[in-house]
Amino acid sequence: MKPILISVPSFSRQTPSNLKIGRFRYQKEAANEKEENSDERVKWKIGRFLYQKEESNEVEEMDERIWNRIPEDMMIRVLSSLPITVILRSTLLSKSFKSIISSSYFLKLNSELSPNTHQPWLLFINRNLADSFLAYDPCLNKWIDLSFRFLQFLVRPITAGDGLICLLYGTQSSFGLCICNPISKSFNIIPLPVIPFCQFYTFSGLFVDRITGIFRLVLFVIRPISVGPEQFLLFTEVYDSQTQLWTLVKRFPVSRPLNPSKTISNGVMYCILKRFPVSIAAFNIQTMEWVMLEAPVPHSVTLVRLMDHNGMLVMIGGFRTELLIDEIGIWELDNSSKNWKRIGWIPKEVCDLFLMSATRSLSCIGHGDLIYFTTMGCPFLIMYDISRKHLKVIDPSPRLSDPQYHGSQGFCFEPRLSH
CATH class of the missing domain: 2.120.10.80 (Kelch-type beta propeller)
Structure with missing residues (x-):
């Protein structure tokens, strides 16, 4: 889910006449958007699931049979790139998530992420x-x-x-x-x-x-x-x-x-x-x-x-x-x-x-x-x-x-x- 943003020119003083600021709402990414490879499809599905749980403010146990089939290294990369509040809620969704997020390797990887992932x-x-x-x-x-x-x-x-x-x-x-x-x-x-x-x-x-x-x-x-x-x-x-x-x-x-x-x-x-x-x-x-x-x-x-x-x-x-x-x-x-x-x-x-x-x-x-x-x-x-x-x-x-x-x-x- 991404916010709709207004682009503002930084060097030119030519401002479009139709530039206005309104109220912005979150918009779901198109579900039919083609993914480049299977890894990206899995990452997108995991991220979408966790964001939906964050939006609904519900905590449900996930089916371990499904999530255990996902390689652990991929799971770590996906989880570490999510917002902090989503990561914290993820510990309540699955025992495997809680174990991954508590590991020293995950904490180190998360701390090294770019500022664009964890914005102030x-x-x-x-x-x-x-x-x-x-x-x-x-x-x-x-x-x-x-x-x-x-x-x-x-x-x-x-x-x-x-x-x-x-x-x-x-x-x-x-x-x-x-x-x-x-x-x-x-x-x-x-x-x-x-x-x-x-x-x-x-x-x-x-x-x-x-x-x-x-x-x-x-x-x-x-x-x-x-x-x-x-x-x-x-x-x-x-x-x-x-x-x-x-x-x-x-x-x-x-x-x-x-x-x-x-x-x-x-x-x-x-x-x-x-x-x-x-x-x-x-x-x-x-x-x-x-x-x-x-x-x-x-x-x-x-x-x-x-x-x-x-x-x-x-x-x-x-x-x-x-x-x-x-x-x-x-x-x-x-x-x-x-x-x-x-x-x-x-x-x-x-x-x-x-x-x-x-x-x-x-x-x-x-x-x-x-x-x-x-x-x-x-x-x-x-x-x-x-x-x-x-x-x-x-x-x-x-x-x-x-x-x-x-x-x-x-x-x-x-x-x-x-x-």
Whole structure:
């Protein structure tokens, strides 16, 4: 089952007059489509069966006599290429499926899959501690309840990285930090930093080594100082899961406060400094040092956001005309020339359909190939696929009307079976 998508040109400004965004529905692949070989026919039938079970929300035992005739190597390849939620449900359908999915070989194969197979979820965070949060799965075009009830305490996600989520738990008088994989339901309570977290640190980032599972949690905050052209200092502390120790990093002076928008790409965390002109601070996890990124942002770009696109740093921003956003541009950083190369755009005709507030302001969150756009007053979300250059409308979950989600924030989460 594939979503119907709208193709958006990325370099030409010639926009088809009939370009519209409507509501999109899943459509079944044609059953009479000819397959190239018998392997592909088997894969298609297995995938269709599991998707139908996911859609019907039913769990039925499969006939072992049928599934035992399928070669195990083919079964592993098929299962490993399915969305995470479908894989998890598959463990309830067959004993052989459960055995395959629990094997170390399957977990390794699944973790090595291309990002196109396991696309990042959009995780919404409400203002309160809770035991579950709302997430959108783009592979299934489905809102799901991402549960943390197995932890047996209330939590609030603060950052995520490659299958892991850093959680703040407890109350104002008693709190702690936890690194958790909500898919495998594994977690580690980590010691608090040297400087009290809730009273000081306001930003965070999570670096994860996909092969070893070793992670580093970065907590940082910016504080004003009284003298000098650089009027603020960045205080940073890093926790290493291998040594289980916190390390204080050398303070870094900056001229302006930080914007909450940040991203991690290829071992470096990038943070935007507020106010014009837009500038970017970068923290290298290997050298444990901050530097200013020497890549000037075009002056006509506003509301800048950053994301990782398969190891490359990508910038999203709006073009203003008379203080209003007309178009949205997407750029990729050329590491050799330190220039921003335009790789996509969302034209005015599309922006007019979902930038409904008086200021036409927007917020966006992205990772991998996907960018999610939201804006005040718009009853739906927009998802843009960078590689395919497609737009898609996402109907919001009814839970977003709950007052606890008003003014909510979010980030992308890459679901993983391992770690």
